[in-house]
Amino acid sequence: MRDGPRRLRSIRGQAGLVALALVPAAWLGVSALRGTLGANPVETLEHSTGEWTLRLLLATLAVTPLRRAFGWAWLAPYRRTLGLLAFGYCCLHLSIYALVDLWGAWDTLLEDVLERPYITAGFTGFLLLVPLAITSTRAWLRRLGRRWIVLHRLVYAAAVAGCLHFLWLVKADHREPLIYLAILALLLGARVWPYLRRAVAPA
Amino acid sequence: MLIRRNRLAELPEREVTDRSLYLRRRDLIIAGGLAAGALLLPGCGRAEDAPAASTDPARSKSPVRSPDGFTTDETPTPFEDATTYNNFYEFGTDKGDPSANAASLVTKPWSVAIEGEVAKPGSVPLEQILAAAPVVERIYRLRCVEAWSMVIPWRGLPLGQVLARFEPTSKAKYVAFRTLLDPDQMPGQRRAVLDWPYREGLRMDEAMHPLALLATGMYGRDLPGQNGAPLRLIVPWKYGFKSIKSIVSIRLQDTQPETTWNLSAAGEYGFYANVNPDVDHPRWSQKREKRIGDFHRTRTLPFNGYAEQVAQLYAGMDLRANY
Numbered sequence: 001m002r003d004g005p006r007r008l009r010s011i012r013g014q015a016g017l018v019a020l021a022l023v024p025a026a027w028l029g030v031s032a033l034r035g036t037l038g039a040n041p042v043e044t045l046e047h048s049t050g051e052w053t054l055r056l057l058l059a060t061l062a063v064t065p066l067r068r069a070f071g072w073a074w075l076a077p078y079r080r081t082l083g084l085l086a087f088g089y090c091c092l093h094l095s096i097y098a099l100v101d102l103w104g105a106w107d108t109l110l111e112d113v114l115e116r117p118y119i120t121a122g123f124t125g126f127l128l129l130v131p132l133a134i135t136s137t138r139a140w141l142r143r144l145g146r147r148w149i150v151l152h153r154l155v156y157a158a159a160v161a162g163c164l165h166f167l168w169l170v171k172a173d174h175r176e177p178l179i180y181l182a183i184l185a186l187l188l189g190a191r192v193w194p195y196l197r198r199a200v201a202p203a
Numbered sequence: 204m205l206i207r208r209n210r211l212a213e214l215p216e217r218e219v220t221d222r223s224l225y226l227r228r229r230d231l232i233i234a235g236g237l238a239a240g241a242l243l244l245p246g247c248g249r250a251e252d253a254p255a256a257s258t259d260p261a262r263s264k265s266p267v268r269s270p271d272g273f274t275t276d277e278t279p280t281p282f283e284d285a286t287t288y289n290n291f292y293e294f295g296t297d298k299g300d301p302s303a304n305a306a307s308l309v310t311k312p313w314s315v316a317i318e319g320e321v322a323k324p325g326s327v328p329l330e331q332i333l334a335a336a337p338v339v340e341r342i343y344r345l346r347c348v349e350a351w352s353m354v355i356p357w358r359g360l361p362l363g364q365v366l367a368r369f370e371p372t373s374k375a376k377y378v379a380f381r382t383l384l385d386p387d388q389m390p391g392q393r394r395a396v397l398d399w400p401y402r403e404g405l406r407m408d409e410a411m412h413p414l415a416l417l418a419t420g421m422y423g424r425d426l427p428g429q430n431g432a433p434l435r436l437i438v439p440w441k442y443g444f445k446s447i448k449s450i451v452s453i454r455l456q457d458t459q460p461e462t463t464w465n466l467s468a469a470g471e472y473g474f475y476a477n478v479n480p481d482v483d484h485p486r487w488s489q490k491r492e493k494r495i496g497d498f499h500r501t502r503t504l505p506f507n508g509y510a511e512q513v514a515q516l517y518a519g520m521d522l523r524a525n526y
Contacts (some may be wrong), residue, residue, distance in 0.1 A: 025318050038284075038287065038298070038299070039281075039283075039284035039285075039287060039298070039495050039496075040287030040288060040351060040493065040495055041278075041352075042296070042498065043493070059415065098500065098501070100492075101493070101499070101500065102499075102500060103498075103499045104499060105490075105491055105499070105500055108491055108500075111488060112487075112488060115489055116486060116488065118486055118487075119484065119487075122303055155257060168486060169486070169487075171349070172292070172296070172396050172397060172467055172468075174293075174298035175395050
């Protein structure tokens with residue numbers, strides 16, 4: 001009973017986060033219908049949903065380091081929401097590519113996934129996120145116990161795959177994908193750092 | 204060889220076909236940016252009494268193409284798209300950057316240095332270049348190495364006729380082109396994304412081919428800055444990056460020139476860069492392309508559909524090795 005107001009606050013916060021994160025998707029949808037996505041709307045949709053996948057994935061990975069660094073315990077419940085939102089954008093991204101861009105060109109689709117390193121990386125990232133999305137419920141968390149934590153470390157691999165996917169598709173101007181990779185490196189470094197310090201420092 | 208027989212049969216009729224298509228094309232060009240819309244309307248009217256395949260030129264499996272390749276009845280890309288979706292890294296690497304930034308390009312006065320193995324070298328004012336050959340109008344497909352494509356009505360001069368005016372010597376085996384280098388006008392050059400200035404080149408026989416065009420205009424008006432004003436190359440059977448923009452130098456030489464994208468990633472961008480669905484870019488497929496304005500991808504044709512006109516230039520060459 002005493003944590004009633006806190007819970008209400010949390011639900012409001014979660015709803016707010018979801019609403020906020022769906023703004024880009026809604027904007028893309030409206031723009032697509034109005035025909036204001038530029039000369040290559042399918043490409044715009046692909047690039048935009050891809051970038052939002054990476055942003056949300058990095059935001060997911062930022063939750064734990066921020067919580068630890070600043071003692072922001074209230075952040076913890078948002079990690080799953082952010083992760084699921086990232087997965088949602090990833091599904092949109094993949095669907096637009098496979099079902100709109102390459103509609104009917106199934107041979108190209110298969111070849112892309114198997115032979116094009118950037119698409120292989122991107123598709124691997126998606127596959128890694130699938131079990132994480134499925135086991136994101138409280139019931140699965142209880143059922144898997146400690147193994148849940150081990151399983152969900154796949155998110156690191158998924159994020160690396162996603163960033164490489166971006167880096168490898170760029171022709172010459174690598175600044176943008178390198179920014180994503182740098183943030184990812186920082187977030188992964190924040191997790192490794194305590195172990196390194198403990199290993200180096202005398203007991 | 205069966206294909207050859209067909210080609211030869213059409214040779215005597217070239218002139219006639221050419222002229223009638225010119226007339227049709229001019230109608231399209233006068234319509235300018237509205238060409239796409241203008242085409243759609245008669246298409247609707249015909250729908251009842253014409254076979255389905257010919258009601259929509261864009262969807263037609265075998266569009267009417269003149270035997271010389273100078274024109275096509277494929278729907279021109281909307282002017283708005285062709286001038287806002289550009290690769291011109293001198294003005295930024297996003298597709299919208301060139302149209303946003305190209306206003307800083309000063310194209311008057313403009314001169315082109317004609318250099319190297321020519322009897323008449325010199326710094327030639329643009330007006331003089333324009334007087335070197337008859338102005339022609341062409342509707343070409345443009346296929347980018349990134350697997351998108353457009354159909355664009357150009358205005359320009361046949362490159363071979365312009366070169367002939369400056370009398371290439373017997374040592375002229377290649378033509379090297381260079382884009383303006385001026386970071387004040389071209390903000391993209393302030394970062395070394397590519398090895399500036401942008402350079403491209405052709406073998407002499409490619410440059411002399413009637414399809415090779417020095418363009419000065421598109422859609423019935425002068426070239427916008429983002430499309431390579433005031434003078435750019437158009438080589439419709441090669442990937443778009445070969446069609447160098449805002450040219451300030453044309454040098455004839457006896458060695459194969461260095462080319463910018465080849466210097467940037469030799470394994471991905473060859474000197475020849477002929478459109479070839481059978482040779483993929485190392486990182487993506489070249490089998491299909493996104494025609495701007497279409498929803499799904501269409502199949503890419505060898506030499507971008509100009510095989511009949513240009514394939515003999517590469518007879519006996521291994522197109523896998525010479526990508």
